[in-house]
Every structure is written in C-alpha cells, then in structure tokens.
Amino acid sequence: MALDFTEPFTERTARIVHAAKLHKAKERHKAGKFIIEGENAVDAAVSTGAATDVFVTEAAAQRFDYILTAAGYMGVFVHPITEGAAKYLSDTITTTGLFALCRPVLWSAGKILAGSPRLVSVPVLTSEPGNAGTLIRTSDAMGADGVIFAGETVDPLGCKVARASAGSLFHVPVARERNIADVIGQLRKAGMQILASAADGEVDVADADLSQPTAWLFGNEAHGLGALLEEADVRVRIPILGRAESLNLATAASICLYESARALNSHP
Incomplete structure (x- = not known):
C-alpha cells in the first residue's frame, strides 16, 4: 500500500x-x-x-x-x-x-456467563500486564468461553496486555468486574463449579473432576487468593516433582486450563 x-x-x-x-x-x-x-x-x-x-x-x-x-x-x-x-x-x-x-472490546461478566459457558478463567487482582495477556492467550488457546478479571486488576485494554495476548484479546470474550463477590455470585448462578489453583490444595489437578462446567480462580502474583480460597468448591494443587519452590501464575493457569480443556473435550 x-x-x-x-x-x-x-x-x-x-x-x-x-x-x-x-x-x-x-x-x-x-x-x-x-x-x-x-x-x-x-x-x-x-x-x-x-x-x-x-x-x-x-x-x-x-x-x-x-x-x-x-x-x-x-x-x-x-x-x-x-x-x-x-x-x-x-x-x-x-x-x-x-x-x-x-474500539473497546470488553464484555460484561453477565454476557459471558449467559451463553452456558463450559470453561471460564477468573484472574483475581492480577497486576502484571504480561501475566494478564498470557492468561488471555492461554484461555483462547484452550477454548475457554471467556476471561473475567475480578477485583482491582490491570486494565485488559492496556497496550502491554494486548501485546502479551498476541491477538487473543480480540478472539476470546474478556470482562473486567471490580466486585469480586458479585463475580463469584454470577458464576454460581450460571451453574459452574468454582475451582481455585492453590499450592496446598486438597486435590491434585490430575484427580479433579473437570468434566463439568468449570470456572478457575487464579490469584494475585504476590499474594495468591487469600481468603477467597474459601469461596472455591475445590482447591486444586499442581504437584511439584522437581526442586522448584512454586509455579508462576501464568504457568499454573496454563496447566489447569489444559487439563480442563482435555477433560471437557473427552466428555462433550
């Protein structure tokens, strides 16, 4: 041109x-x-x-x-x-x-949940643009029905988030809702089980029942989910087999979403 x-x-x-x-x-x-x-x-x-x-x-x-x-x-x-x-x-x-x-491309949480979703990512209090964009990208790749940023999070429309999402910001529905309790309530109303990724969870991700509609709560990079862990139906851990102390947010979310996508595609 x-x-x-x-x-x-x-x-x-x-x-x-x-x-x-x-x-x-x-x-x-x-x-x-x-x-x-x-x-x-x-x-x-x-x-x-x-x-x-x-x-x-x-x-x-x-x-x-x-x-x-x-x-x-x-x-x-x-x-x-x-x-x-x-x-x-x-x-x-x-x-x-x-x-x-x-033009703004954000959805409302209600609009995402109105379509009988089977898999939703819920990053809570996410503050790092790179992690936010990677979560959007991973959710898109795993066929999630939406991403709902809950609480005071980084702006999903920020340039760094959009760049890290590698275009997925425009492919998967993304919402930002500051009222975390309201988001939890909407997830329950939509009939989704709520799972939380936690280092000390009571169930290994390989053993969790992921065949039903699932919303994953992913905590803040530094402080995790804190008291919100109690809002989850099940707290799921990813076993650490090597000497690493922990997994970062984006990596843990990728594993959880992959396992959910695999289970859901095995039980259409």
Whole structure:
C-alpha cells in the first residue's frame, strides 16, 4: 500500500499526540478507544473489525502490507508516520512501527456467563500486564468461553496486555468486574463449579473432576487468593516433582486450563 505523507504536519502531529495519550487508562476511558502495537495484535484487531485507525512507518508498511490491505477492505483509516513518531507512540524499547486505535472490546461478566459457558478463567487482582495477556492467550488457546478479571486488576485494554495476548484479546470474550463477590455470585448462578489453583490444595489437578462446567480462580502474583480460597468448591494443587519452590501464575493457569480443556473435550 502506498503511503501518503501529504497530510498537513499540524494535523498529523495532533493525531499522533492524541493516540499516544491512550497509554493512560483515564484517556482511554475518556476517548472510548485504546491503542495497541505489533503484528499479531493489529492483525487481529483489523480482521475482527475492532480497529478504526492504523499508524504505520514506511518500513513497517513493507513488512506488514497484508495487514494494510486488509485494513483497506475493512474501511480502516491508515496513517503514515515517521520512525520518530513511532518511538513516541510505542511503550517498548524497540518498536515495530505498526499501531492501531481500537474500539473497546470488553464484555460484561453477565454476557459471558449467559451463553452456558463450559470453561471460564477468573484472574483475581492480577497486576502484571504480561501475566494478564498470557492468561488471555492461554484461555483462547484452550477454548475457554471467556476471561473475567475480578477485583482491582490491570486494565485488559492496556497496550502491554494486548501485546502479551498476541491477538487473543480480540478472539476470546474478556470482562473486567471490580466486585469480586458479585463475580463469584454470577458464576454460581450460571451453574459452574468454582475451582481455585492453590499450592496446598486438597486435590491434585490430575484427580479433579473437570468434566463439568468449570470456572478457575487464579490469584494475585504476590499474594495468591487469600481468603477467597474459601469461596472455591475445590482447591486444586499442581504437584511439584522437581526442586522448584512454586509455579508462576501464568504457568499454573496454563496447566489447569489444559487439563480442563482435555477433560471437557473427552466428555462433550
């Protein structure tokens, strides 16, 4: 796709400044849009209709021409930018030179649970963007029906979360509900068993009954689930066979979700 740099400099600059502000949650809420960066995320945003604008450097346009072609078909506005502008827009040390502005894609917990889900991830008080994005990506890969971030968590629409999700933010329903008790209540109302990943759980993950609709509670990276462990129907442990002291959040969640997906696919 040929890039047109004839747009007046002042208009181009204003557009870039506005886009850069979207790295802040307050500005995202105010504008009703969020910014993402990178091939996988932008490709998914364009193909699912979430993207409204794409910003791209000349070098990136050559690398990701297929995305720009799709953007043209989807009616997405494409804005050429300089390498300097790309560094200004990016929140990474090395930028890809490809960005998109997107409409909000978050669901409500109620909407996710209204569809008779069989597998739902519930990260509680998750604070690390990389872990949040990885949980979304893993949930998507394991065929989960949704991800519900519960409590005061990192914003799922943050650029770092979207990048870590590798496009899955646009493929699997994601919600963010600050009232944890309300989320637990909605899970029970939906008829899901609630399991919690816990180092001292009473049941090994290999022995847990995962053949029924299941919601997994995954705790905060530093403090776990705390008193919320008592809200679970079953507390499930992952046996540590080697000398590692523990598993990090994303790894533990991946194992639990895989075992659930395997059981559910064995009992359709």
